[in-house]
Amino acid sequence: MELWLENYLSLFFDFKHFGNLNWIAIPLLIYFLVSIKKRKRWEIAIAFVFIFSCLFLSSKKGQSNPRYLLTLYPFVLSTIFLLGWEYIKNRSHRFHLGIFIICTIAILFNFYHFRETYKFYWRYKVIAVDDYFPHDLLKIINNIGDLNSDSTFLVCSQRSLFHYYTNKKGIDYRDPRMRIFKRQKNKETALDVLKNELEIDYIYLHWEYKPNSILLDIISNDCDLVYQDKNGFYLYRIREKEPDKKELERLFVNDSLLYNGSFENWVYGPSKKPDFFEGGDNVFEGMVVREEKEVKVGRYSAKITGDNFNFSQNLSNLEDYKGKPLTCFVWVKTDVADKYRIQIYDGFDSSFSKRHPGEGDWKLLQVNCKINPLATSVIIRVIQAEKTGKVNDVVYVDGALLVEGEWNTFYLYALSKKKGGNN
Amino acid sequence: MILFSLQFILTNIIFSIIICTVLIRLDKEKMHSNLELLLYSLGLGPVFTSLLLYYLLLFFPHHSNLFYILGIFIIYLILSFLGRKYFSDLLIDGNKKIKKIKNIFNNLSPSHQTKSIIITSFLILFLVSFLFLYITNTLQTPLDGTDALRYGTLGKIFFTEKSLEYRWIRPYPKTCFYMPYNHAPSFSLLLTWEKTMGSFFNADKDLYYKSLSTYYALLILSILIFWLSKKNKYLALLGVFALLSGFYFFETLITQHLDSYRIFFLIISWIFLAYSIEKKDFLSFLLLGIFSGFAAFAHTIGAVLVVFNCLALFIFLKGNLKYKLKKTTSVTLLVIAFGWLHYILDIFWGYGWIIFKRETTWWG
Numbered sequence: 068m069e070l071w072l073e074n075y076l077s078l079f080f081d082f083k084h085f086g087n088l089n090w091i092a093i094p095l096l097i098y099f100l101v102s103i104k105k106r107k108r109w110e111i112a113i114a115f116v117f118i119f120s121c122l123f124l125s126s127k128k129g130q131s132n133p134r135y136l137l138t139l140y141p142f143v144l145s146t147i148f149l150l151g152w153e154y155i156k157n158r159s160h161r162f163h164l165g166i167f168i169i170c171t172i173a174i175l176f177n178f179y180h181f182r183e184t185y186k187f188y189w190r191y192k193v194i195a196v197d198d199y200f201p202h203d204l205l206k207i208i209n210n211i212g213d214l215n216s217d218s219t220f221l222v223c224s225q226r227s228l229f230h231y232y233t234n235k236k237g238i239d240y241r242d243p244r245m246r247i248f249k250r251q252k253n254k255e256t257a258l259d260v261l262k263n264e265l266e267i268d269y270i271y272l273h274w275e276y277k278p279n280s281i282l283l284d285i286i287s288n289d290c291d292l293v294y295q296d297k298n299g300f301y302l303y304r305i306r307e308k309e310p311d312k313k314e315l316e317r318l319f320v321n322d323s324l325l326y327n328g329s330f331e332n333w334v335y336g337p338s339k340k341p342d343f344f345e346g347g348d349n350v351f352e353g354m355v356v357r358e359e360k361e362v363k364v365g366r367y368s369a370k371i372t373g374d375n376f377n378f379s380q381n382l383s384n385l386e387d388y389k390g391k392p393l394t395c396f397v398w399v400k401t402d403v404a405d406k407y408r409i410q411i412y413d414g415f416d417s418s419f420s421k422r423h424p425g426e427g428d429w430k431l432l433q434v435n436c437k438i439n440p441l442a443t444s445v446i447i448r449v450i451q452a453e454k455t456g457k458v459n460d461v462v463y464v465d466g467a468l469l470v471e472g473e474w475n476t477f478y479l480y481a482l483s484k485k486k487g488g489n490n
Numbered sequence: 491m492i493l494f495s496l497q498f499i500l501t502n503i504i505f506s507i508i509i510c511t512v513l514i515r516l517d518k519e520k521m522h523s524n525l526e527l528l529l530y531s532l533g534l535g536p537v538f539t540s541l542l543l544y545y546l547l548l549f550f551p552h553h554s555n556l557f558y559i560l561g562i563f564i565i566y567l568i569l570s571f572l573g574r575k576y577f578s579d580l581l582i583d584g585n586k587k588i589k590k591i592k593n594i595f596n597n598l599s600p601s602h603q604t605k606s607i608i609i610t611s612f613l614i615l616f617l618v619s620f621l622f623l624y625i626t627n628t629l630q631t632p633l634d635g636t637d638a639l640r641y642g643t644l645g646k647i648f649f650t651e652k653s654l655e656y657r658w659i660r661p662y663p664k665t666c667f668y669m670p671y672n673h674a675p676s677f678s679l680l681l682t683w684e685k686t687m688g689s690f691f692n693a694d695k696d697l698y699y700k701s702l703s704t705y706y707a708l709l710i711l712s713i714l715i716f717w718l719s720k721k722n723k724y725l726a727l728l729g730v731f732a733l734l735s736g737f738y739f740f741e742t743l744i745t746q747h748l749d750s751y752r753i754f755f756l757i758i759s760w761i762f763l764a765y766s767i768e769k770k771d772f773l774s775f776l777l778l779g780i781f782s783g784f785a786a787f788a789h790t791i792g793a794v795l796v797v798f799n800c801l802a803l804f805i806f807l808k809g810n811l812k813y814k815l816k817k818t819t820s821v822t823l824l825v826i827a828f829g830w831l832h833y834i835l836d837i838f839w840g841y842g843w844i845i846f847k848r849e850t851t852w853w854g
Binding site: 083084085086087088089107108109110111112113115116119120123124127133134135137138140141142144145148149152156167170171174177178181184185188189192193194199200202219225226227228230231232234235236237238239241242243244 | 623624631632633636639642643646661664670710714718721722725728731733736738740741744747749752753756757763764765768791795802803805806808
């Protein structure tokens with residue numbers, strides 16, 4: 068019954084989209100067929116066309132695309148009124164009035180019952196109070212400097228805004244050419260197809276769109292977010308190439324600008340500060356100790372107990388860093404939420420990482436900054452603890468790296484993978 | 491906005507009136523009222539312009555904008571020459587109708603007069619408020635919605651390439667645009683027409699294209715009012731609100747889509763199917779063929795449903811077999827000329843339409 072009402076007969080019983088008078092067409096049609104001998108030829112011809120139209124639209128899954136059923140709606144409603152009038156025209160004035168009142172109530176009820184839908188569209192289209200249109204994103208796609216005319220986009224959105232509003236190349240996710248991508252069983256080959264065979268550089272995605280899990284995996288791990296629109300549009304750039312792991316190792320391990328970043332050297336003893344690091348006034352003897360169990364990189368890490376302190380390294384060759392971008396990464400573990408972070412201070416400006424969420428796991432914190440050309444010092448505070456009054460809070464620090472340039476954690480994870488996930 | 495008004499008045503009003511005068515000329519037996527013909531003709535201006543552009547781009551591709559505009563204007567000039575004597579008929583009829591309404595109004599009792607004024611004022615206020623909001627807000631919002639954007643992109647491609655070639659080559663190599671539908675491109679060509687006209691004013695707008703859904707939805711409402719008011723004016727009023735209480739129809743008034751456009755032609759084709767069987771006059775057969783053709787030219791659904799029109803005509807037309815065959819063949823040829831041709835081209839040289847469903851095309 069439900070299948071019939073909601074599917075095959077939805078033109079007559081989908082009150083939200085076709086009003087609540089359309090069902091009257093069914094008894095009228097039965098009445099028409101019963102009295103067919105009295106009917107004129109043109110009436111039978113119209114009934115013939117109508118019935119075959121209904122059957123065709125049902126066969127083309129019209130019920131699952133109500134826009135197809137809309138084809139018949141004005142005709143059905145007009146016929147109901149015309150035939151209905153023929154039926155009641157010889158009745159009394161009161162009878163007419165009664166029918167009119169019943170119909171009016173039914174119509175008003177429909178408007179009232181689905182008022183939120185009408186209200187939404189009225190606001191959305193007629194009053195246009197809210198801006199649902201991704202103006203900025205489309206502008207960025209058209210104008211941003213590094214999007215050259217050869218860039219190809221993978222378009223994952225039901226709203227076909229891309230081709231109408233931009234001058235870029237875009238392959239729709241449902242384009243038959245995407246079959247080769249969808250046939251891939253793992254992320255590596257799929258990414259290879261995406262980059263090398265389909266030559267896609269960017270992914271344009273709306274949050275409602277549901278691409279397959281491999282594409283989602285690619286978006287999470289192999290793309291950088293270029294722009295996020297307030298209405299849920301995202302623009303991602305596929306990374307041009309996987310980072311060269313030897314190069315990463317050289318950069319992050321050998322060329323790190325911090326000395327003793329993995330806290331392996333403790334020449335003054337395990338209960339003194341590690342080599343090259345110092346604390347401010349609030350780091351007292353015994354607060355920083357060598358840790359052998361909770362370790363992320365190498366054999367040791369640093370365990371710091373206390374409150375309201377900076378644990379830092381002062382870069383000596385200041386002139387080398389003036390005006391340059393730096394990135395600092397530090398592995399941090401703590402149970403205390405929102406207390407610890409990294410800070411880079413150049414005498415003028417401070418840059419901070421996010422705070423550790425305090426879930427008791429090792430988290431890789433990261434801070435990017437550009438050193439002021441007039442910098443008077445460059446101090447890397449690998450841990451800065453906010454004052455909370457709790458002097459027994461503990462934090463473990465390990466694997467602190469400082470590199471020139473703008474980097475993100477992805478590259479460090481890539482390096483970690485090479486090293487068996489330990490680093 | 492001025493350009494939009496110009497395009498709207500030219501394409502939807504002036505071109506439609508020109509077509510209407512030709513239809514009045516062809517209605518030698520005076521079987522149809524001029525007002526009724528005018529009402530139906532108001533939907534013909536845009537689609538006939540689209541059809542002319544279709545044939546021009548099909549047979550004479552890669553010419554300048556001026557070539558296509560002149561081609562269309564020349565045809566309308568010829569049509570206005572053919573219907574020149576009937577412009578005055580239309581005006582006289584309009585005056586008569588106004589006088590008739592005045593007389594009816596004057597003969598009403600004062601209480602009925604007040605009631606009529608209130609109802610008319612209410613309707614006019616309702617329509618004017620809607621149109622004001624529509625023109626100042628709705629029309630100004632960017633084109634949105636999957637289908638309208640896809641048809642629009644195709645229209646832009648036709649404008650850029652000055653050819654229909656890319657209706658049969660997908661994806662479009664310059665942008666990789668992939669159009670998954672096989673419908674005839676009449677709706678898209680209206681954007682091509684807007685852009686072609688706009689090119690002379692250095693304008694790159696789509697206001698006219700965006701207004702089509704509302705225009706045809708209002709025409710459908712007018713047809714409903716026209717038929718129901720013949721029975722009773724309150725019935726017509728009730729019919730309008732009943733139609734709007736179906737959210738899908740309400741949506742066609744404020745969003746940009748081709749639904750109201752394609753439905754309009756189909757409904758009128760059914761009206762003329764009834765007329766053809768009942769009255770058997772020349773104009774009814776002609777308009778059955780034309781409106782059925784345009785229903786096909788607007789959408790694939792129309793292309794299938796008008797086949798039932800031809801079948802119904804053949805089965806239910808009174809007369810001997812020769813007469814029935816002659817009339818059905820004439821109507822079928824008209825259907826082909828006014829839109830179904832696209833699907834024939836598509837079946838044999840294109841994607842195979844709904845018959846073969848080829849991925850690649852012979853055109854490409």
